[in-house]
Amino acid sequence: xxxxxLLSRVGLWSAMSVTSAALMITLAPLTARAVSIPTEVTEExxxxxxxxxxxxxxxxxxxDGSLARSLLPKPRDFTRGAYKFRTTPxxxxxxxxxxxxxxxxxxxxxxxxxxxxxxxxxxxxxxxVLKSFSEAFEVRKPDAxxxxxxxxxxxxxxxxxxxxxxxxxxxxxxxxGVEGRGDGPSASEQEDDFGFPIKPFDFTTGKFKxxxxxxxxYLRFTTGLNGTPMPSFAKELTDEQRWSLTHYVLSLIKPExxxxx
Amino acid sequence: MKQFLFLGxxxxxxxxxxxxxxxxxxxxxxxxxxxxxxxxxxxxNVMFAGGAAITELNLHGGWDxxxxxxxxxxxxVVSKINGGLKSVVVSLTDISAGKKKVNPExxxxxxxxxxxxxxxxxxxxxxxxxxxxxxxxxxxTVHTKTTRNQPFNYGASYKMRITKTFEYPETIKLxxxxxxxxxAWIVVLDNPYFDVTDRNGYFExxxxxxxxxxxxxxHEELGNLEKEVTIHSKEITKVELVYS
Numbered sequence: 474x475x476x477x478x479l480l481s482r483v484g485l486w487s488a489m490s491v492t493s494a495a496l497m498i499t500l501a502p503l504t505a506r507a508v509s510i511p512t513e514v515t516e517e518x519x520x521x522x523x524x525x526x527x528x529x530x531x532x533x534x535x536x537d538g539s540l541a542r543s544l545l546p547k548p549r550d551f552t553r554g555a556y557k558f559r560t561t562p563x564x565x566x567x568x569x570x571x572x573x574x575x576x577x578x579x580x581x582x583x584x585x586x587x588x589x590x591x592x593x594x595x596x597x598x599x600x601x602v603l604k605s606f607s608e609a610f611e612v613r614k615p616d617a618x619x620x621x622x623x624x625x626x627x628x629x630x631x632x633x634x635x636x637x638x639x640x641x642x643x644x645x646x647x648x649x650g651v652e653g654r655g656d657g658p659s660a661s662e663q664e665d666d667f668g669f670p671i672k673p674f675d676f677t678t679g680k681f682k683x684x685x686x687x688x689x690x691y692l693r694f695t696t697g698l699n700g701t702p703m704p705s706f707a708k709e710l711t712d713e714q715r716w717s718l719t720h721y722v723l724s725l726i727k728p729e730x731x732x733x734x
Numbered sequence: 735m736k737q738f739l740f741l742g743x744x745x746x747x748x749x750x751x752x753x754x755x756x757x758x759x760x761x762x763x764x765x766x767x768x769x770x771x772x773x774x775x776x777x778x779n780v781m782f783a784g785g786a787a788i789t790e791l792n793l794h795g796g797w798d799x800x801x802x803x804x805x806x807x808x809x810x811v812v813s814k815i816n817g818g819l820k821s822v823v824v825s826l827t828d829i830s831a832g833k834k835k836v837n838p839e840x841x842x843x844x845x846x847x848x849x850x851x852x853x854x855x856x857x858x859x860x861x862x863x864x865x866x867x868x869x870x871x872x873x874x875t876v877h878t879k880t881t882r883n884q885p886f887n888y889g890a891s892y893k894m895r896i897t898k899t900f901e902y903p904e905t906i907k908l909x910x911x912x913x914x915x916x917x918a919w920i921v922v923l924d925n926p927y928f929d930v931t932d933r934n935g936y937f938e939x940x941x942x943x944x945x946x947x948x949x950x951x952x953h954e955e956l957g958n959l960e961k962e963v964t965i966h967s968k969e970i971t972k973v974e975l976v977y978s
Contacts, residue, residue, distance in 0.1 A: 553881050564878075564886035609881050612902070643889060644873040647912055662914050666879045697887050702911035704875040704889040708896070 510569045510597045514605050518598035521591065526599060529584065534606030536667070546583050547669050554609030555666060555700035558683040560618040563697040563705030568615050572600050581680040619695055621688055622712035627720035631713075635721025638714060643706055648673040653725035666700045673703075679726035691719045765925050766831045773833075773941040774965040778973035780935045780951060782812045782819045803933045809854075809955040811933070818935020819977065821855040823921045823952045825928035826939065833941045835926050841865045841897065844908065844918055846874050846890070851908065851918030855954065857930045858922055863899040866908070868892060874910045883922070887911075905952070919954055951975055 511518070523532065529548040531537040536550035549556070556567040558575050576596045579587035588596055604610040625631060639645045648663065650656040653676035665671045674682070683689050683698075695715060697705030710718065803820060805811050811820040837859060845852050847869045858864060868874050868890040877887040882902040890896060900906070903924040909917045921928075929937040944967045951959040956977045965971055 553879075555879075555885065563888055564884045607881070612882050613884055642891065644912075647873070659912050659914075663911060699885065699887070702875070702877065702887070704877065704887040704911070706889045708894065709889060709891055 508573060508593050508597045510573065510600050512601060514601045515598050517595065518600075518602045521595045522599050522602045525588065525591065526603075534603065544584050545669075546671070547667070548584075549700070550667055551603050551606040553666070553700070554604075554607035554613075557698040557700060558693075559696050559699070560692060561616045561696060562619055562707060564699060565616040566609060566613055568618065569600050572603060573597060576600075578684060580682050582678070582682055619692070619707065621691060621695075622716070624687060625713060625716040625720075627724075631717040632721050632724055634714065635717035635719070635724075638710065638718045639721055643709060643718075648702070649676065653677055653722070663702045665702070671701055676722055676725040677727040677730060679728050687716075687719050687723060690722055691715055694718065764830060765835075767834045768831050768943070770833045770941045770943050772967045773943055774967055774969045774971060775938065775940040775942060776949070776963060776965070776971045776973055777938050778824070778936070778975065779816070780819045780822045780824065780931050780937065780953075780975045781817045781977070782806075782810065782935075782956070783817070783976050783978040807955070813934045816934060818931065818933070819953065819956075820931060820933045820935065821853070821953070822931040822935070822937075823855060823857045823923075823928060824931065824937045824939070824975075825857070825923050825950050825952075826925065826942065826947045827950045828948050829925055829927055829942070832943055833926055835859055835861070837862045843867060844920075845869050846876075846910065846916070849874075849910075849913045850916045851910075853918070853930075855919045855921065855930055857928050858900065858920065859926050859928075860903055860922055860924050861899065861901060862922075863897050864920060866890070866896045866898065868894045873912060875912055877909045877911055878906050878920075880904055880906055921952065949973065949975075953977065 527538055529536075529538045529540050529544065530551065531541065531548075534551035536548045538548060541548050554566050556572065556575070558580075559565065559567040559571045561567060561571070573596060575585075576588050576599065579585045640651070646657050647659045648655070648657045650660065650673075655673040655675035657673065660673045663671050663673060679685070681690060681693070683693050693703070694706050696707070697703055803811050804814050812818070813820070841863045842856050842858060843865045844856060845867045849870065856864065866876050869892075871892045874890050875887060876890055876896060878885045883900050883904055883906065886896075886898060888896055900920065900922045903922050906920040906922065907917055908920060927939050927942060929939050931937045942965045944965050946962060946964045949961045949963045951961070959975050959977065961973065961975060963971055963973055
């Protein structure tokens with residue numbers, strides 16, 4: 474092998490290794506690894522909260538920070554212990570991992586960014602601070618996470634079944650619209666638990682707030698979104714039907730129509 | 735020596751503080767269950783003064799007084815016969831000892847029929863389970879927004895039964911998000927001395943140990959009333975309360 478070729482090969486390898494390392498670093502916060510989450514409020518947690526969270530969520534977690542007025546959807550008020558994105562049943566408190574995941578991923582279609590600019594330790598340290606704002610964490614414990622069954626393969630049959638559930642059984646269209654654009658007949662009058670108007674989600678955008686994987690979508694209608702009109706359909710469907718509905722909802726995504734693609 | 739004195743004073747102060755805080759928490763909610771053998775009872779009537787015209791009552795109907803109530807609004811339902819107010823929760827709030835707390839084995843039922851909750855107001859003892867049904871052939875949701883009791887928000891299709899237990903005293907609003915107008919109230923109370931008025935505004939509370947108590951009255955639209963009542967052994971105390 475000529476030295477020049479070797480040199481270019483080495484250059485290629487090193488470039489590849491650098492990019493893969495960079496990729497790993499950027500992907501690292503997205504894989505919810507087991508992080509040790511402190512049980513007590515720490516100084517680091519308080520400092521991180523007041524620097525990065527308080528401007529929107531307020532010093533006492535009431536969702537009334539100085540920026541809150543100009544935001545919609547409103548920053549979450551932590552005093553009721555109502556967290557949207559969970560793996561636990563309707564109304565239950567979230568697990569620490571659920572909160573950690575929301576902080577790390579952020580919430581698309583809102584002003585909550587993925588907080589991967591913070592270290593894992595910093596993100597974890599905020600969690601006891603959030604929990605200290607609500608008396609719910611003193612009286613109640615989070616329920617066990619709901620079971621997610623083995624995913625079925627999407628096919629024409631399951632999509633048809635999902636469509637039937639969407640349109641007839643659960644009547645999702647009443648809020649989310651027949652085409653999933655969030656324009657159903659009951660859509661305009663919805664408000665959240667804190668009295669702010671809230672829009673049913675427009676599935677065609679494809680940017681699901683709790684994550685885009687099929688498991689995420691499955692969990693959203695199984696656990697419901699606490700603090701919003703979105704109920705839990707835990708008692709209505711079998712595991713297979715849930716996957717069918719998940720695949721149908723995912724099939725409503727029309728990214729080519731979305732202007733902010 | 736001075737240091738010891740100081741430490742002693744500190745210790746005394748701390749222990750006092752502890753005792754005080756302990757008594758604070760214990761004074762809040764203590765209800766002891768006792769045998770009530772010679773208790774008295776309250777029978778009463780809650781009325782609405784600005785209410786129903788009695789003139790239009792048709793007595794020729796004989797026993798058939800089907801629509802003897804008049805709805806002034808959705809929330810205020812008044813009897814045409816005596817002006818009695820329906821769905822008012824009457825309770826003794828400051829009672830510290832009394833009859834056993836018994837949770838009914840047959841759960842109270844709240845049904846959704848024709849887009850409204852029936853009954854509109856349910857009063858239960860702490861720890862009671864309530865069955866929430868759907869009698870309509872379309873989807874409803876049942877949604878509560880509590881902090882201490884675990885809130886819930888379930889979709890309910892036709893003939894679905896949701897059973898929920900309420901562990902803490904709270905006044906809970908139960909709503910359906912698909913039909914924004916309909917809602918119901920679940921009043922959770924921490925002692926067994928309470929009643930909800932019937933369509934003529936009558937209520938009855940039994941087996942109360944003799945003594946003086948506060949009678950608390952709650953209506954969703956008209957608010958609270960309070961009255962001092964004295965219970966004598968084996969006697970019926972009659973009470974009349976008027977919302978004006």
